[in-house]
Amino acid sequence: MSEEKLILVVDDDPDLVESVAMKLESKNFRVAKAYDGVEAWEKIKEEKPPLIILDVMMPRKNGYELCKEIKADENYKDIIVILLTAVADAVTSTTYTHFDGKTTEADDYIPKPIDLDKLMDIVDENLE
């Protein structure tokens, strides 16, 4: 079912990137990795992955900003974006909220801490 589709995983936590990548690779996906929004944008232009798993809080360019840029670009707006969001309703040090994740142009979201099996279900649903 996966047919070696490429998925880009973006998070400033390298252990989380690796955990997600290992899970995806076990399901026969190819994985590209990036550790902040700027690096991710370069990877998107290079490889145009059909789906991106994208953390929100990252240095240089956060996930919301990147998602907005992806969806505003004619060349990349069809890329499926799955946001990794904090479970808390509000984080006082930022303006990002769980509900903001639902109102952005992201295609789906999964709360942290990540349930990898649930993430795979979300990935499969969105790629169908």
Add this chain to the structure above:
Amino acid sequence: MTEQVQENGKIRIGGIKLSRELILLKQSFSVADNPSIFPIYARLAQGKINITYLSAIQKGKLIHISCLAANEEFNQIQCLQHADSNSDDHIEILPGKSTLSLFPHQGRFDLLGRILGAFGEAHIKLYGFSSSISALTFVIDYNQQETAVSAIIEYLELPHNHTPFQSALSFVEKRS
């Protein structure tokens, strides 16, 4: 599998991370004392002090435990150290430390070997080392961060426009 060694002999990695200035806490016990490692961590938890790194090793008849805490916690850690005057616990407190992490390590021992060799040549003191699923983390002096990066960078290939070595964001948790 992506080829990780470039034609120039460099090993490709995803990034390097440097921490802020940290405090290294060290404690040693005799195995014969059948010690619990909990007292030091119970005190840190009592003071709501987060730790970013933890290691415990046994060398001969001694167990050595070390952990890292934020530099801002120095005064509070000193207070905790002296809080229980009846305790035989002695915690060595070493300020001015930091971590250098590189990732992903791909389980490559040759990467580890090159880094340790480079640190040795550059006289970088190592106070600890650990690995996670993705990262190799070395505990070094904060004032040697630049020297350490310079020592290893010639052996590594980083992505174009890689994430900065030091995060631009810094959060200090407020306690209620």
